[in-house]
Amino acid sequence: MELANNIVEINNLTKRYGNKTALNKLNLNIQNGKIIGILGPNGSGKTTLIKILAGILRQTKGEVIIDGYSPGIYTKSIVSYLPDRNFLYNWMNIQDAIDMFKDFYTDFDEGKADELLKFMKLDRDMKVDGLSKGMKEKLNLTLVLSRKARLYILDEPIAGVDPVARDQILDAIINNYEENSTMLITTHLVRDMEKMFDEVAFISEGEIILEGNADKLREEKSMQIDDLYKEIFG
Amino acid sequence: MLKYMKYELKGTYRFMLAIILAALFATSSLQLYGKNLTNGNNLSEPSVFGGIFIGLMIFVVFGAFIATIFYLIGNFRKDLYEDRGYLTFTLPISGSQILGAKTIIALMWAALLVFSFITYNFLLVGVLYGEDVINVIVEGLRFIANNNLNGVIIAGFLVAIFSVITTLLLIYFSIALSRVSIGNKKIGGVWVVIFLILNSLIAYFSIRIGDLIPYYIDLTNFSIISESDFMRYFGYIESQVMGHGYNPGMVVSSSEMIAFNIGSLIFNVLTTVGIFLGTSYIIEKKVDL
DSSP, rough: OOOOSSEHHHEEEEHHHHHEEEEEEEEEEEEEEEEHHHHHHSSSSHHHHHHHTTSOOOOEEEEEEEETHHHHHHHHHHEEEESSEEEEEEEEBHHHHHHHHHHHTBBBBBBHHHHHHHHOOOOOOBBGGOOOHHHHHHHHHHHHHBBOOOOEEEEEETTOHHHOOOOOOHHHHHHHOOOOOOOEEEEHHHHGGGGOSEEEEETTTEEEEEEHHHHHHHHTTTSOOHHHHHHOOO | OHHHHHHHHHHHHHHHHHHHHHHHHHHHHHHHHHHHHHHTTTTTTHHHHHHHHHHHHHHHHHHHHHHHHHHHHHHHHHHHHSTHHHHHTSSSOOOOHHHHHHHHHHHEEEEEEHHHHHHHHHHHHHHHHHHOHHHHHHHHHHHHHHOOOOHHHHHHHHHHHHHHHHHHHHHHHHHHHHHHOOOOGGGGGHHHHHHHHHHHHHHHHHHHHHHHOOEEETTTTEEEEHHHHHHHHHHHHHHOOEEEETTSSSEEOSSOEEEEHHHHHHHHHEEEEEEEEHHHHIIIIIOOO
């Protein structure tokens, strides 16, 4: 089956919380097989955008299409979403979490989960409730990356973890990324992540203010993406 | 839905088994203490500590039932208000599957608590007082059969279950509605107000519709009875026809029959289905995390 060129198409997406506009007529197309960085400071609308794509937040106006469908049951089956918080049930141990992913996601690869658990130094019998913030982050990422999803959405995957855990997480993302998949990563920690991006989109006050190929932008602006970020938001 | 039920069960069984064991322990203590106080036909006064103990154990028994209700309601609420919703609502399943699984598991625990409490106490009486419990059960069943009470008891049992399902779904609906309309956790208790208002409205319309359609169906033999038949046969229709809140219809019951106002019954069934579909829709399409 030939895959559509754009896995995600976003047209005039607006989200308002009361009087506050979080996303303002945002347009963005995301091609298959790319790693895209959505870059912006806190409160710029990154998480709002991601939540709409994940199907847990409704837009006020505009259109979001993922693999030809509006966010819903189908898109949830092809999207592997890492929220910016621990989403696992507190009663679970790691084994329960793996069982649950295996039960609900046909694309879950248990062998890959084992490799990642070993890499992250996590045991299946550990209780979710007893894990540190960094370990929870690693476990969540393990589960999300163990799926062979069409679209990975990672919301601030390295925020709030120590430098060692940060390196482990970055290595895990780079080594376990599926070639034919698309990965959307939001971050404001640009320096640590910019090497992995094919494309970047800068978001400010709910609008995409600059987007393009990461290498071309470096060439055009004669600076690293991190420096460009500081120039735009500094 | 079965898969989700599995995880609902896994997530609730530790607490619920502890609650059931606490209730059984408390009731055992009460029965043993009561047995201790009775010596043949002599009943001795409990000591002060004995009185406190009895009070405490009664508190545990009632507490177990109340804790169960709040726990099962809280289990639904947590998915709408806490981070665990990020897992629940990104699973590729529909709102009705989530709601159906939660409702079935909640009913299962409630039924297990009630059933185990009654059965255990029944057996304990047999052990402590030397009653032939099996014989008592057989006699009870024989009495029911001899007096043609089977239909009334089965229908009454089904009505009770339907009533519990409706109440539970209305609570879930109220929680979901308060989440999408207000969404502020600090005043999340507003669902109680929504529940009371909706409950009253459903009861009001159930009675009004019952007034418009004055026909009843006897669930023991599915015969249709008009209100004038009641007047003719019983002569005290006013005292016998009772509106039981939003419980299924206006109920007329005696030792021979259990009849429901047809209009109210249809209204209540449709309302329950509507509440289920409405709650499913809200949690699938309207909840913003």
